[in-house]
Amino acid sequence: MKLLPLYTSSIDYRESKCKREKGELFLKRRSVLSITLAVTLGFGGILTNVQGVSAANLKNLQDEQSDVINKRSNINDSIGEKDNQISEIGDRQSQLEAEMKQLENDIADTDKKITEKQKQIKETKAEIKKLKKEIAELKIRIEKRNELLKERARNIQQNGGSVKFIDVLLGAESFGDFIDRISVVSTLVNADKEIIEEQKADKEKLESNQKKVEIELASLNGMLKELENLKADLKNQNAKKAQLNKELAAEKKHLESEKMSLEEEAELLKAQEIALQKAIKLEKDRIAEEERKAREEAARIAEEERKAREAANANKGGATGPVNNNSGSNNVSKPPVSSGLFSRPANGYVSSGFGGRWGALHAGLDIAASGPVPIVAAASGVVSRSYTSSSYGNVVFVVHHLNGQTYETVYAHMRSRSVSTGQTVSKGQQLGVMGNTGHSYGQHLHFELHVGLWNMSKSNAVDPRRYINF
Secondary structure (H helix, E strand, O other): OOOOOOOOOHHHHHHHHHHHHHHHHHHHHHHHHHHHHHHHHHHHHHHHHHHHHHHHHHHHHHHHHHHHHHHHHHHHHHHHHHHHHHHHHHHHHHHHHHHHHHHHHHHHHHHHHHHHHHHHHHHHHHHHHHHHHHHHHHHHHHHHHHHHHHHHHHHHHHOOOOOOHHHHHHOOOOHHHHHHHHHHHHHHHHHHHHHHHHHHHHHHHHHHHHHHHHHHHHHHHHHHHHHHHHHHHHHHHHHHHHHHHHHHHHHHHHHHHHHHHHHHHHHHHHHHHHHHHHHHHHHHHHHHHHHHHHHHHHHHHHHHHHHHHHHHHHHOOOOOOOOOOOOOOOOOOOOOOOOOOOOOOOOOEEEEOOEEEOOEEEOOEEEEOOOOOEEEOOOOEEEEEEEEEOOOEEEEEEEEEEOOEEEEEEEEEEOEEOOOOOOEEOOOOEEEEOEOOOOOOOOEEEEEEEEOOOOOOOOOEEOHHHOOOO
C-alpha cells in the first residue's frame, strides 16, 4: 500500500496536491513546447534550405532564358538588317537590269542606224561610180570641144591669120551676098560662144559634182564612225553593268547564306528557349514537390508530437519526449549508367579527340563502332532540338540543368532519331542509333558537351573527357 505523507491538516494536504498537479502540468507543457519548437524550427529549416537552393537554381534558369531571348532578339534584328540589305540589292539589280535593257535597246537602235548609214554609203558609192562615169563622159565632150576649137584655130591660121569679120562683110559682091555673109558670121560667132559657154558649164558641173560627192561621202563616213564609237561605248557600259550585276548577285548570295545561318541559329535559340521554359517548369514542379515533402515531414512530426502528448497524458508519471521514428529520407533514383554528372553516350572507341583538326576546332569527340549502336542521353534533360542538319545529319540537342549549372549536349550523324523536340529525357534513355549522316566519313557519333548553351561559334564547348571516362 502506498503511504501518503503526513500533513498537519486537510488544508495543507489540498495545497500540496494542487502544487503537485501544477508541477506535472508545467512539465507536460514544457515537453509539448519543446516538441512544438523543435518541429517548428525543423520545418522552417527544411523549407528555408529547400527554398534557398531552389530559388538560386530557378533564378539561374530564368537568367539563362532571358539571355537566350535577348540573343534571339538580336539575331532577329540582324536577320531584319540582312533582309533590308538583300532588298536593297534586289532593287539595285532591278534598276541595273532596266538600264541594261535600255542599253540593249540603244545598241539595237545604233545597229539599225549603222545599217542605214552603211546602206547610204553603199548608195553614195554607187552614185559616185555613176558620177565618175558621167565625169568621164564630160571629159570626153570637153576634149572633143577642145579639138574642135583647136581645128578652127588651125583653119584661121592657115587662111592668113586672124579673121576680121568686117573684111568678110565688106567683101560682099552684092546685097544678097552681104546678107549671106552676115548670117555666116553670126552663126560662127554664136557657135563659138555656145562652145565656150558649154565648156564653162561642163567644167562647173564637174567641179560641183565632185565636191558634192566628196562632202556627202565624208559626212556619211563621219556619221558611221560616230555610230560605231557609240555602239562600242554602249557595249562597254553594258559590260560594266553586267559585271556590277554579277557582283551584286554574289553579294546577295552571300547575304542570303548569312541570313540562313542566322535563321538556323535563331531556330536553335528558340528551341533552347522552349527547353529552358520546360526546365523552369520542371524546376518549379520539383520545388513544389520538395515543399510538399517538407510539409508531409512536418505533418508526420506533428502527428508524432500529438501521439507523444497523448501518451504523456495517459502516463501521469512525468514528461516524455517525442517519439524518434526516423523513417529516413526519400530515396533518390540513381543514374542507370554512371554516378557522375554525365555518362557515356555510346559504346565504341574514340576515333577523334577534342581540339584542333584540319585547321579548325573539332568541338567534340568522335566515337566509332559498327552495327546498330544505340545512342543514349549522357544526362537527364530536355530535348531542345531534334532535326536533320546539312552538316550534323540526324542530330539531337539536349539541355541539362545540373547542380545549378546549365549544359547542352549534342549527338550528331545518327542513323535515326527516337526523340522529338521538347521531349524530357532521362539519363541513359535512348536518343537514336549511330550512323553516317551529314558531313560524315564512316559510322560514328560526334558528341559535344557545352558548359552553357550551344552557340554557332561553339565558344562553350569543352572536352567531354573532363566529365566522362572513355
